[in-house]
Amino acid sequence: MSARYGADIEGEANGREEAESVVTASGVAKTYDSVLPFRRSVDVLENATLEVDRGEVVGIMGENGSGKSTLMQILAGVLDHDDGDVDRAGTVGWCPQEPRLYDRLTVDETFRLFGRAYGMDDDEIADARDWLVDVLDFERFRDRRVDRLSGGNRRKLTLSVSLMHDPDVLLLDEPYTGFDWETFLAFWDLTAELRERGVGVAVISHIISERDRFDVIYELHEGHLHRQEVGEDETVDSDPTADGASCERTAAFFDRGGSAATDGGDAPEQGVSR
Amino acid sequence: MNASRRITTGVRASTVSFFREPLNVALLLALPALSVQIYGVSLAQFPDVGLFDAAGSLETTGRITGAVFATGALAGVLGLFQMISARNADHRLSLCGFRPVELVGSRFVTVLAVSLVISAVSTGTLVALLSTGVGAPLAALAGLTLAGLIYGLLGLVVGTALPRELEGSLVLVMLADMDNVFASGLFDIDESITQFAPLSHPHEIVRQAVVDGTLATGHVLPALAHVFAFALLGVGVYATTIANGGDA
Numbered sequence: 001m002s003a004r005y006g007a008d009i010e011g012e013a014n015g016r017e018e019a020e021s022v023v024t025a026s027g028v029a030k031t032y033d034s035v036l037p038f039r040r041s042v043d044v045l046e047n048a049t050l051e052v053d054r055g056e057v058v059g060i061m062g063e064n065g066s067g068k069s070t071l072m073q074i075l076a077g078v079l080d081h082d083d084g085d086v087d088r089a090g091t092v093g094w095c096p097q098e099p100r101l102y103d104r105l106t107v108d109e110t111f112r113l114f115g116r117a118y119g120m121d122d123d124e125i126a127d128a129r130d131w132l133v134d135v136l137d138f139e140r141f142r143d144r145r146v147d148r149l150s151g152g153n154r155r156k157l158t159l160s161v162s163l164m165h166d167p168d169v170l171l172l173d174e175p176y177t178g179f180d181w182e183t184f185l186a187f188w189d190l191t192a193e194l195r196e197r198g199v200g201v202a203v204i205s206h207i208i209s210e211r212d213r214f215d216v217i218y219e220l221h222e223g224h225l226h227r228q229e230v231g232e233d234e235t236v237d238s239d240p241t242a243d244g245a246s247c248e249r250t251a252a253f254f255d256r257g258g259s260a261a262t263d264g265g266d267a268p269e270q271g272v273s274r
Numbered sequence: 275m276n277a278s279r280r281i282t283t284g285v286r287a288s289t290v291s292f293f294r295e296p297l298n299v300a301l302l303l304a305l306p307a308l309s310v311q312i313y314g315v316s317l318a319q320f321p322d323v324g325l326f327d328a329a330g331s332l333e334t335t336g337r338i339t340g341a342v343f344a345t346g347a348l349a350g351v352l353g354l355f356q357m358i359s360a361r362n363a364d365h366r367l368s369l370c371g372f373r374p375v376e377l378v379g380s381r382f383v384t385v386l387a388v389s390l391v392i393s394a395v396s397t398g399t400l401v402a403l404l405s406t407g408v409g410a411p412l413a414a415l416a417g418l419t420l421a422g423l424i425y426g427l428l429g430l431v432v433g434t435a436l437p438r439e440l441e442g443s444l445v446l447v448m449l450a451d452m453d454n455v456f457a458s459g460l461f462d463i464d465e466s467i468t469q470f471a472p473l474s475h476p477h478e479i480v481r482q483a484v485v486d487g488t489l490a491t492g493h494v495l496p497a498l499a500h501v502f503a504f505a506l507l508g509v510g511v512y513a514t515t516i517a518n519g520g521d522a
Contacts, residue, residue, distance in 0.1 A: 078369060100366035103359060104291040116283040117370035119276050145294070161370075 021089065022169035022200035023052040023075055028084035029223075030070055044070045046223035048084070052169060052200040057191060057213065060204045062220030068204045069097055069173055071220065075202065076171045090168025097173040097204075099158045103147035107138070107157055110146060111164065118165035128164040135190055136160060137183055152178035159187075169200040188213060280372055284380030288356065289387055298352065306344040306396040310403055313340025317460075335460065337404055338484055341396040342421050342477045343454040349389045349422035350446040353429025356384065357512075358437045365516050374513045381430060381512070382505065389422030400484065409487020416489070417479030420497040424472045425450060427504035434511040472500045 030045040044067035052058045052075075062068050073079035074086060076094040101110055108129065115125030133139040136156040141149060146157065155178045162170065176187050191201055191213075203214070211217060212230065219226045292298055317336030364377050397415045401408050408414050429446055436442045455461070456468045457477035468474045475497035482490040 076369075078365075094366075094369065096366065098362070100362045102287060102291055102363045104294045105287055109287060109290070113283055113287045114367065114370055116276075116280045117367050117372045119371055161366075165370075 020053050021051050021087075022054050023050075023089075023171075023202065024085075024087045025050045025071075025075060026085050028071070028074060028086060029082045030067070030074060030079070031082055043223055045074070045081070048220070048223065048225045050075070050218055050225055050227075052202050054168065054198045054200045055195055056200055056215045057195050058200070058202045059211065059214035059217040060202060060220060061206070061211075061217060066220045067223065068220055071225075072171055072173045072202070072204055088169065091165065093162040093165065093167030093170045095159050095162035095170070095172040095175050099146070099154050101146045101154070101158060101161070104145055106145055107133070107142045107149070110157060110161065114161045115164060120165060125164070128166075129160075132156075132160040132164060135186060137186065150178070152180060152183065155179065156183065167199070170194065170202070172201065172203045174204050174206070277373070277376055280376050281379050281383070284367075284372065284377065285383045285387070288360070288380060288384040291360075292352065292356065292384065292388055301348060301352075302392060302395060305348050306341060306392065307399045307403075309340040309344035310337045310396070310399045311340070313337060313343070314403065331406075334404060334406060334484065335458065335481075337400060338477070338481050339454060339458040339460075341400050341418060342457065342473055342480055343450055345389070345392050345396045345418045346421045346425035346454070346473055346476075347447050347450040348392050349385070350425035350429035350432070350450060351443050352388055352392075353385055353426040354433040354442045354446055355429075355439065356381070357430050357433025358439060358442070361434070361437060361515060368516050374516045375509075377516065378509050378512050382427070382508070385426035385430065386419075386423060389419050389426050392422050393418035404484065406484075408484050410483040410489060413483035413489040414480050416494075417476045417483060417497075420479065420494075420501065421473055421476035424476065424497070424500050424504055427501065427508050428472070430508045431504065431511050434508070434515045469496070472504075475500065 026049045028045055028048040028050075029043075032042045032044060034041050048071060050058075050060075050071075060068050060071065070079065072094075073096075074081045075088075076092055077086070077088070078094065078096075102113070105113065111125055111129040115128065120128070129142075133142060136159070138153045138156045141153050144153075146154060149157065155176070159172070159175045162172070176184050179187060191203075194201060214230055217228045217230060219228065314333050314337035317339075318331075318333035320332055360381075364372075368374055368377055393415055396418050397408070397411055400414060401411060425446070428449070429442075432442050432445055436445065450473070453471045453473045454477070456463060456471035457473040459477070459481070475493040478493045479490045479497065482488050482493075
């Protein structure tokens with residue numbers, strides 16, 4: 001099943017209203033075959049099963065080289081898998097590990113280009129851009145070329161591109177590498193807010209101390225996923241961890257025009273057409 | 275509506291990306307002038323004793339050959355660099371909603387735009403440096419644009435299949451050099467061979483435009499056929515690359 005990222009899907013039902021699970025993977029297997037003789041193939045995933053529900057923050061952990069990014073790319077529909085099934089309900093936002101942006105475009109031009117790809121109009125692009133550069137605090141770099149951004153700001157832009165079309169599920173591959181502390185906290189505020197609004201979020205993380213921010217954690221070990229429920233008393237702290245302002249700004253973005261619902265059960269009307 | 279907006283935005287983005295790089299602009303302005311001058315001066319050093327099979331003077335033939343080489347090689351290398359720098363981002367953009375055909379379309383229009391600029395610079399250089407003048411400047415511009423377009427598309431193909439700057443550039447420059455030798459008409463090579471040299475038809479269009487002041491209509495269609503063939507090849511290789519996540 002191919003992933004839907006937003007463009008040209010007018011008229012389709014909104015996944016947030018229809019399905020509890022926004023991404024389901026069952027029995028997924030992936031082997032990297034060598035095209036050269038005398039080089040062995042690598043079995044990365046074997047019978048990997050995972051589920052991301054709407055309004056759920058899922059952590060994917062594992063040692064280096066365990067196949068987390070491969071799994072994420074398969075979930076995002078970027079990479080083919082050899083066996084098993086992957087189902088997605090609703091639109092996908094994928095934040096890859098490497099930026100995959102155009103070096104010589106500015107931040108504003110990048111928003112415009114990817115916004116067009118998502119099928120957004122000028123106003124929708126401007127609204128999403130203003131919200132994200134504000135929440136992630138890189139507004140002053142809007143006119144700067146991507147190749148002249150710091151690593152952290154490039155990461156913010158990469159994350160923003162995956163978020164700007166208001167997807168139903170966010171698949172984030174180590175999204176906060178290079179973030180300063182305030183932005184790191186703002187990121188988790190944003191994640192909490194999106195979670196409240198029914199967005200399913202899957203995050204690849206290496207940081208053990210973040211475990212209590214997730215509802216569910218999947219440990220990837222030798223190609224197998226091991227699910228761990230985070231206890232009720234350990235669930236995500238819904239209080240803002242930065243200054244609280246980023247949550248307000250996110251709420252203002254979704255509530256602009258008074259058309260968006262705020263209870264997490266209904267889909268906002270803005271952003272990309274569904 | 276969305277498709278045309280996406281293509282327009284894509285073309286603008288890749289054209290801006292190209293002209294925003296100072297090295298690209300410097301090469302664009304300097305390389306045609308250098309090439310036209312060096313080829314012209316070099317060939318003019320040879321005594322005209324029938325060693326070469328040139329229709330015009332050796333200096334004129336040299337300058338024409340230099341212009342065609344500079345346009346082809348420069349467009350090719352820039353097509354290559356464009357593809358190498360953009361392949362991963364193109365893949366992400368295609369996931370976000372850009373159809374591969376729209377992306378390919380954007381790349382082709384960009385190659386055309388850049389080829390036109392390179393050809394205009396090369397034509398201007400020819401007009402400025404040729405003592406005999408250029409008989410039909412617009413026809414010369416058309417011939418050089420076809421040379422740029424053919425090699426710009428070839429650059430996209432090489433950049434997709436061989437995404438390495440050094441190796442890809444070497445392949446393109448060597449191809450353009452050999453092709454240009456066949457196309458120049460300086461050596462009496464069998465036409466059954468030279469007709470397959472991609473630059474042979476654009477070269478003849480430019481030569482007739484400069485020397486005779488006419489448009490070599492018999493060479494326009496074959497040159498366009500080369501453009502079409504490389505465009506088809508480019509679409510196939512590019513679509514495969516995008517489908518494979520930016521990896522050939």
